[in-house]
Amino acid sequence: MNQGKTPFSGSTKVCGTMKPDITEAGAGLVWSEDVVMKTLLIGLGNPILGDDGVGWRVVENVKRHLDPDSQVVVECLSLGGISLMEHLIGYQRAILVDAFISEENIGSVFVYKLDEIPNYSAFHVSSAHDMTLQSAIELGRWLGAVLPTDTTVVGIATRRIIDFSEELSAPVAEAIPKATEIVLGLLTEFALK
Amino acid sequence: MTQRLSIDPITRLEGHGKIEIFLDDKGNVANSYFQIPELRGFERFVVGRPIEEMPLITNRICGVCPEAHHMAASKAADMVYKVDPPRTAKLLRELLYMAFYCTDHTTHFYALGGPDFVMGPDAPVAERNILGVIHKVGLEIGGKVIQMRKYGHTVVEMIGGRKVHPCTSIPGGITKGITEEQRKEIEEMGRWAIEFAQFSLKLFNDIVLGNKQYVDLILGDVYTHRTYSMGMVDENNKTNFYDGKVRVVDPNGKEFVKYAPKDYAEHIAEHVEPWTYLKFPYLKKVGWKGFVDGEDSGVYMATPLSRLNAADGLATPLAQEQYEKFYATLGGKPVHQRLATHWARLIELLYAAERWVELASDSEITSPNVHAKPTETPTEGVGIVEAPRGTLTHHYWTDERGLVTKANLIVGTTNNYAPIQMSTHKAAANLIKEGKVTEGLLNMVEMAFRAYDPCFGCATHSMPGQMPLEITIRDASGNPVEVLKQFC
Numbered sequence: 001m002n003q004g005k006t007p008f009s010g011s012t013k014v015c016g017t018m019k020p021d022i023t024e025a026g027a028g029l030v031w032s033e034d035v036v037m038k039t040l041l042i043g044l045g046n047p048i049l050g051d052d053g054v055g056w057r058v059v060e061n062v063k064r065h066l067d068p069d070s071q072v073v074v075e076c077l078s079l080g081g082i083s084l085m086e087h088l089i090g091y092q093r094a095i096l097v098d099a100f101i102s103e104e105n106i107g108s109v110f111v112y113k114l115d116e117i118p119n120y121s122a123f124h125v126s127s128a129h130d131m132t133l134q135s136a137i138e139l140g141r142w143l144g145a146v147l148p149t150d151t152t153v154v155g156i157a158t159r160r161i162i163d164f165s166e167e168l169s170a171p172v173a174e175a176i177p178k179a180t181e182i183v184l185g186l187l188t189e190f191a192l193k
Numbered sequence: 194m195t196q197r198l199s200i201d202p203i204t205r206l207e208g209h210g211k212i213e214i215f216l217d218d219k220g221n222v223a224n225s226y227f228q229i230p231e232l233r234g235f236e237r238f239v240v241g242r243p244i245e246e247m248p249l250i251t252n253r254i255c256g257v258c259p260e261a262h263h264m265a266a267s268k269a270a271d272m273v274y275k276v277d278p279p280r281t282a283k284l285l286r287e288l289l290y291m292a293f294y295c296t297d298h299t300t301h302f303y304a305l306g307g308p309d310f311v312m313g314p315d316a317p318v319a320e321r322n323i324l325g326v327i328h329k330v331g332l333e334i335g336g337k338v339i340q341m342r343k344y345g346h347t348v349v350e351m352i353g354g355r356k357v358h359p360c361t362s363i364p365g366g367i368t369k370g371i372t373e374e375q376r377k378e379i380e381e382m383g384r385w386a387i388e389f390a391q392f393s394l395k396l397f398n399d400i401v402l403g404n405k406q407y408v409d410l411i412l413g414d415v416y417t418h419r420t421y422s423m424g425m426v427d428e429n430n431k432t433n434f435y436d437g438k439v440r441v442v443d444p445n446g447k448e449f450v451k452y453a454p455k456d457y458a459e460h461i462a463e464h465v466e467p468w469t470y471l472k473f474p475y476l477k478k479v480g481w482k483g484f485v486d487g488e489d490s491g492v493y494m495a496t497p498l499s500r501l502n503a504a505d506g507l508a509t510p511l512a513q514e515q516y517e518k519f520y521a522t523l524g525g526k527p528v529h530q531r532l533a534t535h536w537a538r539l540i541e542l543l544y545a546a547e548r549w550v551e552l553a554s555d556s557e558i559t560s561p562n563v564h565a566k567p568t569e570t571p572t573e574g575v576g577i578v579e580a581p582r583g584t585l586t587h588h589y590w591t592d593e594r595g596l597v598t599k600a601n602l603i604v605g606t607t608n609n610y611a612p613i614q615m616s617t618h619k620a621a622a623n624l625i626k627e628g629k630v631t632e633g634l635l636n637m638v639e640m641a642f643r644a645y646d647p648c649f650g651c652a653t654h655s656m657p658g659q660m661p662l663e664i665t666i667r668d669a670s671g672n673p674v675e676v677l678k679q680f681c
Contacts, residue, residue, distance in 0.1 A: 046253055047253070048238065048250065048253050049253075077357070078253060078259075078357070078358065079357060082300065082304065082342070083357065086339070086342065086343070086346070135322075135324075138324070139323060139324060139327075139335070140339075142324065142327065142332070142335065143327075143332070143335045143336050143339060144336070145339075164235045164237075164238035165238070
């Protein structure tokens, strides 16, 4: 429950300082006690929209290779922006696996740090409904949330994402073993740190 | 000189949209087209699948409001099996839905629509966002926005089984009830939500209504269209998001029709234009007269604003007070100024929060009687709910085994396609004169469609989601002479 200071009392505050007081913000939030020392592995995408479902398929495959006592939490999500950021709260590290719209060969696998991906719309909304993940993470940090310091994105190149289907295209399906191997390698690296 | 402007809000989150604006010889707007290539094949995709899968699979159409699709599909599945869920199941579904509404409306106001007012429509794009709002209003509010969302997600998970993409509604009711302990927690969170909604309305009052420039902007002609208004109402003609009949009032506020969900096809038809894949729903008995206002045009809107217009009031006391203030401030019913939708959305936020507490306080909410077993042969069913961004209709036909043979969905935003087209056209026409593109065109046009909170797509979220909104001005030969981008 909210532990914030005097909610909803007093008049609206206008024109605060440019640099927020994180301590003040953190005092009003609930998630700092939720911090865990685990790695979060997220498959992103829509499982009924063709190649967009590849992220789910990769992390499901990774899960089969994980030790039952693994400290890795695995999730499949169809989210972006603020909602995705909320799922990252409390984790030290995160790996996101997702389809990428790319001119590269379909099925190519890329690995980026989240910071390396352009934040096209800065802090403006990235759609009529949300903001980019990078902006959402910065928002979360402003508000005092504990968010991963290391977020890696594993992308699988495709151009086929607007036809409803539960099937992946052949080159994207063939990329699953390679993407799985890359994710397992990243998890091993994390474990050694 | 003939010019062509192209505003291209491409987004992987919601499909692709593009606004093409054509200027006449004098450089004024002759035509504009808001094009949406529809995602292909969903209604075919579901054919052959069991009807009971629809509440699970349709909530993946859209990552923005899966709860709405879950509810509409569940209600349609009830009708397909001719089964009436127990009262507790209906209460729980509606309770989940109110928590979702609070989450959704909060996000829209603070992150999406609100920055235009809190920061000002002319503020630099780098400041006109939720961080700018937090900077201006105070850091504490950011925490409360996230808190409101967290409470909403928590209730959705308690009742719906998952934080997003709920999975517990099935034909005949719901798969599990809630305990008294959960009920208490839900009620407590709901009381917090009421305070939050009141705070949000006070914020709107202080920052927006207290600023003459903003009030003039809201009441100005640029964002005004006199169309029909649609919204679901209960037996007392009060707004209801989960159940009831669909009521439509004319541009003067007089009831035009009130119909049961199963009769929607008698009243709604869809117009096709050659330049877009998405159809334009209109009132069949008025007819399609083009993208024009007025009583003779079948164009209607289905938004928070239209829901207030279509109802005789709100069924909870605090929200009703705000409803009365809304119309007293804006000059009576109905209100046609589209930017007032942001205010209407906050009033709905308060209603949803109050209703949340009402439902959580109901003596039957913890009853274990949450499912009526379907026994009839499945045939056909329609389910309608009010999604945050418009009336949502699911219609399924099945064979005797319950396998879907045909589906028809009219999603919330689709209802508003014609008015969005009209609003963006009008904004562009007012802002582009004699070939001069007014500074701020991008945002002023964006504001026209942002008021509707439109959603054009699916739950696809592959990285690196982006919306490069661009205006391209082309000369008579089609060559770009100026390109404006919103990125910074």
